[in-house]
Amino acid sequence: MNIHEYQAKELLKSYGVRIQEGIVADSPEGALEAAKKLNAATGTSWYVIKAQIHAGGRGKGLVNETGSRGVVLAKSLEDVPVKAAGILGGTLVTIQTGDEGKKVNKVLVAEDVYYPGASEPKEYYLSILLDRGKGSNVIMASTEGGMDIEEVAEKHPEKIIKEWIDPKVGLQGFQARKVAFKLGLEGNAFKEMVKFITSLYNAYVGSDSAQFEINPVLKTSDDKILAVDAKVNLDDNALYRHQDLAALRDVAEEDPLEVEAGKSGLNYVKLDGNVGCMVNGAGLAMATMDMIKLSGGEPANFLDVGGGANAVTVEAGFRIILQDPNVKAILINVFGGIVRCDRIANGVVEAYKSIGNIPVPIIVRLQGTNAEEGARIIDESGLKVSSAITLKDAAEKVKAAIS
Ligand code: GDP
Numbered sequence: 001m002n003i004h005e006y007q008a009k010e011l012l013k014s015y016g017v018r019i020q021e022g023i024v025a026d027s028p029e030g031a032l033e034a035a036k037k038l039n040a041a042t043g044t045s046w047y048v049i050k051a052q053i054h055a056g057g058r059g060k061g062l063v064n065e066t067g068s069r070g071v072v073l074a075k076s077l078e079d080v081p082v083k084a085a086g087i088l089g090g091t092l093v094t095i096q097t098g099d100e101g102k103k104v105n106k107v108l109v110a111e112d113v114y115y116p117g118a119s120e121p122k123e124y125y126l127s128i129l130l131d132r133g134k135g136s137n138v139i140m141a142s143t144e145g146g147m148d149i150e151e152v153a154e155k156h157p158e159k160i161i162k163e164w165i166d167p168k169v170g171l172q173g174f175q176a177r178k179v180a181f182k183l184g185l186e187g188n189a190f191k192e193m194v195k196f197i198t199s200l201y202n203a204y205v206g207s208d209s210a211q212f213e214i215n216p217v218l219k220t221s222d223d224k225i226l227a228v229d230a231k232v233n234l235d236d237n238a239l240y241r242h243q244d245l246a247a248l249r250d251v252a253e254e255d256p257l258e259v260e261a262g263k264s265g266l267n268y269v270k271l272d273g274n275v276g277c278m279v280n281g282a283g284l285a286m287a288t289m290d291m292i293k294l295s296g297g298e299p300a301n302f303l304d305v306g307g308g309a310n311a312v313t314v315e316a317g318f319r320i321i322l323q324d325p326n327v328k329a330i331l332i333n334v335f336g337g338i339v340r341c342d343r344i345a346n347g348v349v350e351a352y353k354s355i356g357n358i359p360v361p362i363i364v365r366l367q368g369t370n371a372e373e374g375a376r377i378i379d380e381s382g383l384k385v386s387s388a389i390t391l392k393d394a395a396e397k398v399k400a401a402i403s
């Protein structure tokens with residue numbers, strides 16, 4: 001589960017990670033109030049207004065309605081509500097949102113931390129994630145902060161520092177020092193970076209996160225190290241033991257169809273193709289999507305109805321798939337192992353009748369226990385549903401349905 005930057009920064013701060021301070025607001029007046037409080041607390045007289053959406057690239061992204069960037073600087077208190085109004089309520093399009101963009105409901109009003117001083121402010125990159133291959137957590141760091149890290153990884157892989165941490169042993173002091181040293185830091189900035197990495201790692205483990213990405217980490221002109229941005233991805237499987245973090249979920253940031261599917265216990269991911277599919281088991285779902293591609297179609301979704309495919313789950317699946325206007329045909333591919341094919345076939349017929357007129361052809365491929373009986377039930381239903389037993393047969397019927 002992803003959370004907003006302002007929530008991620010609060011989480012980090014609670015573990016002692018130094019952050020660029022800020023206050024969230026949902027109106028221009030609220031933004032002004034936030035700026036006044038921030039001025040009183042930190043003395044800052046410049047402010048950064050940052051769109052809160054679950055996507056990066058905001059600084060370079062544009063708000064459709066106003067042409068404002070998603071991260072802007074206000075150099076006076078009066079300028080804060082004006083700049084906030086250019087972002088709030090608009091649709092921000094960045095390289096990570098897709099062309100449709102994301103509606104901005106909140107802004108973070110943050111202190112300016114790029115103030116002039118003894119040295120130039122310098123941006124670094126830092127992330128912590130799970131390396132499944134090595135069964136370890138890994139800290140990735142780079143002096144190329146603020147840049148697109150994928151680009152750095154591709155063009156200058158030598159500029160990415162990696163330090164693996166055995167989860168049973170935890171982060172050792174020398175490892176944090178090694179990263180800070182490789183980043184070329186010295187003096188107070190070195191000490192600050194060691195502290196930053198250590199508390200960041202504690203936050204990562206303590207919150208059961210799957211990924212942290214801090215881009216940029218800033219060395220201020222007076223050698224403080226702090227998080228300017230924060231992307232936190234929490235491990236869904238551990239949310240049950242973090243009720244406070246689970247409450248940070250923002251469904252407005254999620255695909256409405258995926259939210260609805262989740263409520264019915266379905267595992268649904270929307271894709272861009274024209275053939276909807278409904279399958280029991282994630283592996284079979286992947287194979288079915290491959291099969292749709294081989295037949296000349298494109299999968300419109302991934303949908304795993306889980307082990308207990310029945311009339312209720314099939315109906316919920318139908319309703320979700322049919323909300324996608326791109327769908328030209330639906331392929332149901334179910335393996336009757338624990339559930340028998342005749343029961344699934346009856347479930348499909350029942351769900352179909354309950355929905356009424358389904359405007360696209362449906363191909364049902366049932367294999368396993370009582371497969372022939374299942375096919376017979378489908379064929380004799382009198383509905384716009386055709387049966388298949390082999391994958392090849394199903395693929396041909398899908399092809400005919402969409403061409
Ligand atoms: P992203 O574009 O979504 O990754 O948003 P970031 O939080 O990383 O901010 C984008 C950019 O805004 C940063 O790389 C900085 O260049 C700039 N920025 C952020 N905070 C400040 C600030 O306090 N002062 C100034 N002058 N620029 C800032």
Ligand code: MN
Nearest residue numbers: 056215216229
């Ligand atoms: Mn960033």
